Every structure is written in C-alpha cells, then in structure tokens.
Amino acid sequence: MKIVDIIPTVMQAGAPTVTSWTGAGGQSALATGRNWLFVKIITDEPGLIGVGEGSGWPRVIHTAINDLKCELIGHDPRDIERLWQRMRIAMMGHGDTGVVGAGAITAIDMALWDIKGKLHSTPVWNMLGGKVRDKVRYYAHAKNAASAVKLVSNGVTTVKLGGHDGLVERVAEVREAVGTHIDIIVDLHGPPWLPAIDAIAIGKALEPYNLLFLEDPVAPEDIDGWKRVRRALPHTPLAGGERLATKWGAASLIESGVVDIIQPDMGRAGGITEMKKIAALAEARFIQVAPHSGSLGPVAEYASIHVMAAIPNALLMERLEPEWHGKAAVIHPALESSQGHIIVPERPGLGVDLVENFIAAHPSERNVSIATGGWQDAEEHGSTYFSMRRSRANLVSVKKDPIL
Numbered sequence: 001m002k003i004v005d006i007i008p009t010v011m012q013a014g015a016p017t018v019t020s021w022t023g024a025g026g027q028s029a030l031a032t033g034r035n036w037l038f039v040k041i042i043t044d045e046p047g048l049i050g051v052g053e054g055s056g057w058p059r060v061i062h063t064a065i066n067d068l069k070c071e072l073i074g075h076d077p078r079d080i081e082r083l084w085q086r087m088r089i090a091m092m093g094h095g096d097t098g099v100v101g102a103g104a105i106t107a108i109d110m111a112l113w114d115i116k117g118k119l120h121s122t123p124v125w126n127m128l129g130g131k132v133r134d135k136v137r138y139y140a141h142a143k144n145a146a147s148a149v150k151l152v153s154n155g156v157t158t159v160k161l162g163g164h165d166g167l168v169e170r171v172a173e174v175r176e177a178v179g180t181h182i183d184i185i186v187d188l189h190g191p192p193w194l195p196a197i198d199a200i201a202i203g204k205a206l207e208p209y210n211l212l213f214l215e216d217p218v219a220p221e222d223i224d225g226w227k228r229v230r231r232a233l234p235h236t237p238l239a240g241g242e243r244l245a246t247k248w249g250a251a252s253l254i255e256s257g258v259v260d261i262i263q264p265d266m267g268r269a270g271g272i273t274e275m276k277k278i279a280a281l282a283e284a285r286f287i288q289v290a291p292h293s294g295s296l297g298p299v300a301e302y303a304s305i306h307v308m309a310a311i312p313n314a315l316l317m318e319r320l321e322p323e324w325h326g327k328a329a330v331i332h333p334a335l336e337s338s339q340g341h342i343i344v345p346e347r348p349g350l351g352v353d354l355v356e357n358f359i360a361a362h363p364s365e366r367n368v369s370i371a372t373g374g375w376q377d378a379e380e381h382g383s384t385y386f387s388m389r390r391s392r393a394n395l396v397s398v399k400k401d402p403i404l
Contacts, residue, residue, distance in 0.1 A: 026373015033369025109271025138150025
C-alpha cells in the first residue's frame with residue numbers, strides 16, 4: 001500500500017458564542033481569526049482515504065503540509081511511527097519547528113491513524129490499547145453565573161472562567177450559583193501575560209473556591225515563574241501546555257514538577273502518536289491529561305476522544321458549548337454527548353468524514369487576531385507580551401463572602 005497524494009484544505013471558522021475570556025468584557029482571538037486546517041491522505045487502495053486536522057497557525061501549516069508531502073508520497077501509510085520520524089527529520093534544517101511544524105505532523109499523523117483503523121475495520125482507540133472508558137467528561141466555558149447555571153442545567157459538570165477583570169468576583173458568584181458539586185476551572189491566559197507575582201495574588205484569592213485547576217497562570221516559557229506559582233499555591237492544582245509542541249515541549253512542564261494537569265493541544269502536539277507518548281510521560285509523574293481544544297475543529301475533537309478513551313490518566317477535555325453552527329456542518333456524523341460527557345465512537349478509524357462542499361463555501365480570509373479587553377492602557381493594546389497589573393486591590397476583590 002502506498003500514499004499517492006496528501007491534500008490540505010484551510011477554511012474560515014466562525015466564532016464560538018461564549019469563551020471564558022468574554023466574561024472579562026473582551027473579545028477572544030477566535031472572534032475574527034479562527035481557521036481550521038483539514039487534510040486528506042489518498043492511498044492506492046480504492047476508496048481508502050484518511051482525514052486529519054492540524055492547528056498552530058492553519059494557513060502556514062497548509063504550506064508546510066504541501067512542502068512535506070514530497071517526502072511521504074510513495075511510502076506505506078501503515079508505517080505511522082516511521083513516517084512521524086521522517087517528517088521530524090525533514091524539518092530539521094529549519095530549526096525548532098514549534099507548533100507550526102508539529103501542526104503539520106499532527107494533521108498527517110491523525111489521517112494515517114484513520115487509514116489504519118479503516119483498513120482493519122476498527123476504531124483508533126482499539127489500536128491504542130483498547131478502551132479505558134466509554135465516555136469522556138468535558139468542561140465548557142462560562143462568562144458569568146447565569147451562563148454557568150445554563151450549562152449545568154444541560155448536564156455539564158465543570159465550567160471554566162477566564163480573563164482578569166472582575167475574575168475573583170465572578171468566580172465567587174458562580175460558586176454560589178452552582179454549589180460545591182460542580183467543578184470550576186479558571187484560565188489566567190493573557191492578553192497580556194501576568195507576571196508570577198500577580199498570578200500568585202489571584203491564585204491565593206481564589207483558594208476559598210476550591211478550583212479543579214488554575215490554568216496557564218504565567219507564560220509557557222516563564223519556567224521560573226511557574227516554579228514561583230507552584231511554591232506559592234501548594235494546594236491549588238495547576239494546568240498548562242496548550243501552546244507547546246511535541247513530547248519535548250510537554251516535558252518542560254511535566255519534568256519540572258510545576259503542573260498537576262498537562263494540556264496538550266490535539267491539533268498541534270504532534271498527532272495521536274505523540275499524544276499517547278505525552279500521556280505516558282505524564283502518567284509516570286502521576287499527572288492527569290486534559291487536552292486543549294478551544295480553537296480546534298471537529299476532526300481534532302474526534303481524535304482527542306480516541307486518545308482520552310484509551311489512556312488511564314484522562315481527566316476531562318475542553319469543549320465550547322454552544323459552538324458556531326458550522327462545527328456540526330463541516331463533518332458527518334457529529335459526536336454524541338450526554339450529561340456532560342462525549343460518547344466514544346465505535347466506527348472504524350476516527351469515525352468521521354469531511355463535508356467538503358461546506359468547507360469550500362468558507363474560504364480562509366484571516367488567520368491572525370489580537371484579543372481585546374486585557375490591557376490596562378489604550379496605548380498598550382496589542383503591544384505588550386506581559387505586564388504587571390496596577391489597581392491590585394481590584395484584581396483580587398470580592399464583595400460576597402466565600403462559599404466554603
């Protein structure tokens with residue numbers, strides 16, 4: 001069996017209705033710059049085609065895949081590990097490939113697993129060791145107490161809030177509204193990134209609300225900052241890793257002991273092959289896995305479900321709910337969900353097909369965007385990567401008594 005062609009396609013995706021960032025009064029980068037990159041791998045076996053998805057800068061990944069395919073056409077698609085290594089070696093001359101290179105590898109690797117599952121008439125999770133679970137818990141984004149209550153009424157058991165403005169007050173209101181049986185996640189992602197001292201102040205103010213975890217308190221490359229936060233918040237689980245690529249990127253957080261939950265992005269971590277290895281690295285340190293998928297399309301979500309079904313240390317995964325209507329229209333069939341869980345699919349391969357007419361009707365228009373709402377000064381908007389906050393009393397203030 002041989003690969004005869006690899007065809008990437010990029011499309012403009014619509015903005016989700018709610019993200020954790022909107023609760024702070026801003027607009028996330030997904031509002032105008034969200035693209036989805038899909039790939040098809042064509043084999044010389046009639047009708048045997050694999051599909052995948054890559055993130056990390058989809059427009060650029062489109063070019064990377066077209067560059068890589070000359071090293072893959074003519075090879076056996078069943079040799080997934082060998083082709084993964086070949087792609088990595090092919091990029092070496094360009095330096096550290098980061099999430100763009102890993103995003104290209106991810107899309108191709110995902111499609112190779114899809115081919116192999118279809119060839120053997122078995123789901124991908126079965127080739128990863130079989131199922132540990134039949135359904136995967138997910139969390140959804142809330143901007144305030146009202147949206148959190150609505151999610152809970154629909155069966156969601158974990159909600160995430162984010163941004164910095166009024167954050168502690170909003171978490172207090174959500175905890176009061178949903179009670180102690182619902183988990184709360186807080187994401188401290190930029191813009192701009194917090195220095196460790198501010199992340200610690202917020203983290204301490206949030207301690208009474210018993211978070212499931214505190215996500216991305218400081219920039220991913222600020223390892224010293226991560227260590228400071230870890231020492232200052234010994235009783236708060238910390239999570240991160242969505243902006244990192246490959247097992248080597250994830251290892252920077254796992255092996256330094258600063259996270260309790262690792263969050264590789266299914267679209268840019270390096271594929272299903274690499275996600276399984278990251279999960280094993282995490283398992284060796286008694287660390288849970290909670291994949292990032294906020295900007296991703298539905299094919300990567302399918303792939304996440306297969307990985308999460310097959311690993312022992314799966315905590316939960318991210319899902320935007322409600323989502324842009326196009327997420328359901330771009331694939332067939334849609335994933336099934338019930339009571340805050342996604343049902344693990346039983347179909348061969350990934351179990352999903354692309355609706356190519358819908359993709360073609362939404363050509364890429366823009367793939368970069370700067371979030372709004374996080375800068376203290378108008379003249380700093382979009383210009384500072386990190387910034388210490390002023391009005392620090394307001395940063396951690398709460399009017400209500402904490403619900404313990």
